[in-house]
Amino acid sequence: MDRSQLFLDEVFLSLQGEGLEVGRPHLFVRCGGCPLRCNYCDTPRSWKQRDQFDVFFAHGSTTRANPLSQMDLHKVLEEVLASYDLKPADVMLAVTGGEPLLQAEFLADWLPQWSGSVLLETAGILALQLESVISEVQLLSLDWKLPDTLRSGEELLATEACLDLARAAKCTTQVKLVLTETNSLEQVSTALKTIAEKLPEAVVFLQPVTPFANGPLPPKADQLLTWSLHNRALSLDLRVLPQVHPLLGVR
Ligand code: SF4
Numbered sequence: 001m002d003r004s005q006l007f008l009d010e011v012f013l014s015l016q017g018e019g020l021e022v023g024r025p026h027l028f029v030r031c032g033g034c035p036l037r038c039n040y041c042d043t044p045r046s047w048k049q050r051d052q053f054d055v056f057f058a059h060g061s062t063t064r065a066n067p068l069s070q071m072d073l074h075k076v077l078e079e080v081l082a083s084y085d086l087k088p089a090d091v092m093l094a095v096t097g098g099e100p101l102l103q104a105e106f107l108a109d110w111l112p113q114w115s116g117s118v119l120l121e122t123a124g125i126l127a128l129q130l131e132s133v134i135s136e137v138q139l140l141s142l143d144w145k146l147p148d149t150l151r152s153g154e155e156l157l158a159t160e161a162c163l164d165l166a167r168a169a170k171c172t173t174q175v176k177l178v179l180t181e182t183n184s185l186e187q188v189s190t191a192l193k194t195i196a197e198k199l200p201e202a203v204v205f206l207q208p209v210t211p212f213a214n215g216p217l218p219p220k221a222d223q224l225l226t227w228s229l230h231n232r233a234l235s236l237d238l239r240v241l242p243q244v245h246p247l248l249g250v251r
Pocket of ligand 1: 034035036037038040041042043044046047097098099123
């Protein structure tokens with residue numbers, strides 16, 4: 001991949017709907033391309049790198065051509081912020097996907113030039129690439145993919161190596177487990193034990209899947225309670241939190 005070019009899926013400003021930053025406005029940069037296939041994926045369009053991406057302003061939207069140069073990216077982000085009368089330091093930049101670390105070389109070159117703070121969301125599949133950008137990240141959002149939520153790509157998971165890197169870099173980290181009704185206590189327990197061993201300071205979010213047509217169903221309330229109580233012996237900072245942006249009716 002050419003490290004001077006970035007493929008995007010969309011750029012928009014919205015309220016953060018997950019994790020520690022929930023409820024705060026973020027400038028979202030959704031990168032194109034993902035090799036995983038989660039059964040709960042709400043952004044399947046981002047699986048492929050396309051010729052165009054969408055940009056949403058305070059009033060109206062447009063499409064622009066992929067790929068972008070560093071200067072192109074800077075310009076489009078400043079345009080979106082300016083449409084809300086904002087500057088880079090006013091909101092956190094949420095770099096998400098797709099899987100942003102597929103384009104880590106571009107990000108490693110570009111992120112040091114961004115003056116605002118950065119949240120990086122990753123599925124935890126590219127540990128070496130994470131190492132190349134983690135010093136530029138203020139909040140790492142790392143997914144823990146439970147086995148039966150992945151249709152393909154399980155062999156790519158490097159979640160434990162990513163936890164090790166986050167610990168070595170002293171990077172504030174949240175770990176998100178998207179949960180469906182078919183997950184078991186054993187699966188959740190294994191994940192929590194590993195997180196407690198590798199990165200006990202992580203904040204862990206048990207996130208019941210947001211239901212959609214033909215998608216997996218969320219766990220029952222008693223499952224969520226049982227799984228969260230299982231954390232007692234581990235003393236992780238663990239919270240059950242659904243996605244909030246669908247409730248708010250924002251992107
Ligand atoms: S890692 Fe993210 S973008 Fe990729 S399939 Fe899973 S949910 Fe979708």
